[in-house]
Amino acid sequence: TGLSANTLYDVYVQADCGSSGTSGWSLAGTGRTACNTVAMPYLEGFDGVWPPDCWDIDNGTRTPVQFGGDYMEASFWSWSSGNYAVAVSPVITLTADARASFAWSHLFSTTYPGDQLILRVAEAGTSNWDTIKNLQGPPFSAPGAGNTTPAATFVPEVMILDAGLTGKDVVFEFIFNSGWGPDCFVDDFLVEALPA
DSSP: OOOOOOOOOEEEEEEEEGGGOOOOOOOEEEOOOOOEESSEEEEEEESSSSSSSTBBBSSSSSSSSTTTTTEEEEGGGSSSSSSEEEEOOOOOOOOOOOOEEEEEOOOOOOOSSSSSEEEEEEEETTOEEEEEEEEETTTSOTOOOOSSSSSSSOOOEEEEOOGGTTSSSSEEEEEEOOOOOOEHHHHHHEEEEOOO
C-alpha cells in the first residue's frame, strides 16, 4: 500500500538476525506497480511516449512499434508469415453504454493475402473475448497505402459495445497477424459514451 500506480520500484531485502542485528540491504529485484483503471472517454493517439502508458505490447512473437512518432505499426513486411503482435489496452471503466473507434492503414496484397487485424474486448480479469472488428482480405486496404508507409488518410472504424459491458471494467486487445504482407498502422483508439 502507499505506492504510486504504474511506477517502477527497486525492492530491497534485509535479514533480521535476531540478537546479532540485521544484514545490509540487498537489491532483490525491480518491478512496476499496476496501472490504475482509466475512465471514459479514453483516447490513445500512439504519439509521444512509446509504448503508451499502461499498454502491454509484449505478448506476441513480435512487438508493435511506433511509426513516425504518431501511429502504432505492425511491421508485417519484415515479419514472416505466422508471426503476430498483441497490444492490450489499460483497464477502462465503461460508465455508460459505449462505443470504440480507431483508424487504420494497410495495403492489401494478392501476393500476401494473409494479413489480419483483429480488435477484441473482454471484461477485465476474464478470458471471455468478443471480437468487435476483424479486417482481412481485399477490404483490408486503404487507398494510397504502401508496403511500409501508411496512407495519407486512414480508414475509420466505429463499433458499438455490448450493453452487457456497461458499468464494468474492460480491456481491449489488438491482434496483428502477419501474412508477410505490407505493414499495418493504427491510430486514434477511442472509447467513449454513445452519443444521444
